[in-house]
Amino acid sequence: MSAWAAEAAPAKVNLHLHVTGRRPDGYHLLDSLVVFAGVGDVVRARAGEGFAVAGPEAGALAAEGDNLVLRAARALAQAAGVSAPVGLALDKHLPVASGIGGGSADAAAALRLLNRLWGLGWPEERLAALALPLGADVPACVASRPCRMGGIGEALAPAPRLPAFGLVLVNPRVALATPAVFRARDGDFSAPAALPAGWADAAALARDLGALRNDLEAPAIGLCPPVAEVLDALRALPGCLLARMSGSGATCFGLFAQAAGAAEAAGRLPAAWWRWGGGLHAPPG
Ligand SMILES: C[C@](O)(CO)[C@H](O)COP(=O)(O)OP(=O)(O)OC[C@H]1O[C@@H](n2ccc(N)nc2=O)[C@H](O)[C@@H]1O
Ligand SMILES: Nc1ncnc2c1ncn2[C@@H]1O[C@H](COP(=O)(O)OP(=O)(O)OP(=O)(O)O)[C@@H](O)[C@H]1O
Secondary structure, three states, rough: OOOOOEEEEEEEEEEEEEEEEEEEOOEEEEEEEEEEEEEEEEEEEEEEOOOEOOOOHHHHOOOOOOOOHHHHHHHHHHHHHHOEEEEEEOOOOOOOOOOOHHHHHHHHHHHHHHHHHHOOOOOHHHHHHHHHHHHHHHHHHHHOOOEEEEEEOOOOEEEOOOOOOOOEEOOOOOOOOOOHHHOHHHHOOOOOOOOOOOOOOOHHHHHHHHOOOOOOOHHHHHOHHHHHHHHHHHOOOOOEEEEEEEEOOOOOOEOOOHHHHHHHHHHHOOOOOOOEEOOOOOOOO
């Protein structure tokens, strides 16, 4: 039996999320500054067969018939004409259906990993094109580095220059389905944000983000009132520069000046919630 190869599947965080329009097929046009946190799932692969899910959040996927890891593996095998069997494993640490793109990150990690394992050498753009039908967040997760997201999630541009900062992620342990949150949104569409070329420090970043919003936050609170409690708890943490919901929720983030301060602050939140604090995902190499 060959050894496992592993790939990190970091959590996606939408620092702002403006819904700018709606396509005739019902998908929404978005403008978002997306970053990836230093917490996530791990996808493993080796020559062989089978699929196993383990880890603290694996239970929520027990009833899942068609895991996104398997869908991604099938899509790549078919597109690349690979017929060799592959064994896959998923270490699940991110809460499921929580607005930090766990399933999308897993699918994207599977694409990167199998691209390597099968020696395909596909460039990132080709993987991203294959990724979009798996989910609107999957192309950004293929990149797993800070980016400006447009279109329905497929139009990716480099992010402004980011300062060092810390993040706290917290989820009240209520799953929120993305389609329901988009359906609950009403009112006018937003304009895309005007962002500078970069920020000198976390305070400047928080100040500019403070003038923006997550347009899905109000509809998510309507469906899931604990989101408002989580936001209040984040705002009450010493050193929290900004608190906002990520994606379609219910996970919210707090922005801090430093990763160490964020890690310490996360420990002060109720243990009944899923919580994490630290810095951004650091890609290998
Ligand atoms: C809200 C975000 O988290 C922001 O990053 C993502 O756009 C969601 O991405 P995702 O979970 O990968 O979404 P998908 O699995 O592609 O779509 C789930 C459902 O969300 C809605 N959806 C999703 C993305 C988008 N741009 N417009 C939408 O209206 C659609 O009803 C869609 O059927
Ligand atoms: N590996 C996986 N991890 C999580 N969810 C999965 C996975 N495979 C399939 N799913 C299904 O995908 C749904 C969405 O999961 P995910 O955790 O990506 O949502 P999300 O956090 O709301 O994502 P987003 O931020 O992209 O909206 C789940 O409700 C689950 O049914």
